[in-house]
């Protein structure tokens with residue numbers, strides 16, 4: 001279990017992370033969301049001991065994180081740090097040996113991941129000759145080469161095309177299925193929604209939402225109603241408790257203040273006539289993010 005209790009980080013008078021509490025049980029995956037400057041990278045750096053916290057406690061399996069456990073941890077930093085002049089095999093060998101691996105082990109793992117990421121031909125190429133997306137694959141391989149028990153990924157899927165996003169997501173999911181505890185930051189709500197058990201949303205250093213994603217959605221009072229039919233539904237937005245009404249190409253989506261508004265909307269829709277769909281759905285993480293943070297950059 002990774003546990004952060006009352007963690008605060010101040011840079012001078014500026015509080016970048018404010019009284020943060022997070023628990024990630026072993027084998028679970030936490031999605032760490034927040035706008036630009038919310039404090040995600042600062043939190044990761046404190047977990048890894050790269051940055052001193054101002055106050056609070058950070059423990060992994062009940063103990064402070066120090067050099068005795070760093071070999072169990074993998075980290076994909078936001079500022080990618082590969083040496084452009086090295087060959088892929090040299091770079092990964094260097095990182096693997098820092099984690100105490102033998103050359104033969106590194107070679108076996110590297111070949112496995114290069115195959116998984118569909119770039120086995122890159123093994124002897126210089127990093128600087130690879131595309132940005134392929135460099136990112138190598139950087140991720142560097143973070144997971146030693147099969148860490150705890151994996152911290154700062155924006156692992158940013159800047160990738162959709163095919164490569166899927167490849168890297170599948171790898172991260174595989175690590176989690178094999179028992180690795182994972183924390184990753186993202187600006188993409190749907191990645192977190194799809195992959196994680198838990199979520200923590202930060203806004204200006206403070207937690208605005210935290211917990212099991214199903215529970216967070218359940219507890220969030222607002223719901224979404226999806227209606228499909230051939231009528232003009234615009235009058236529905238006049239019903240008390242309807243917060244917004246969006247007409248999409250194939251359906252209409254209403255945000256309602258809480259579940260009790262749904263029967264009122266249903267009665268009004270019945271008056272209009274036949275509809276092919278009427279569904280009361282849990283809000284998406286995107287809805288929750290926008291409601292709690294106020295915008296989505």
Ligand SMILES: Nc1ncnc2c1ncn2[C@@H]1O[C@H](COP(=O)(O)OP(=O)(O)OP(=O)(O)O)[C@@H](O)[C@H]1O
Pocket residue numbers: 011016034035036037038039040041042043078
């Ligand atoms: N070394 C530093 N000195 C002073 N302020 C800093 C330092 N590092 C970060 N900050 C500030 O702390 C705040 C949080 O930054 P951080 O990089 O943790 O945000 P983030 O959530 O990772 O943002 P992004 O999504 O844009 O990467 C920002 O206002 C940033 O300017």
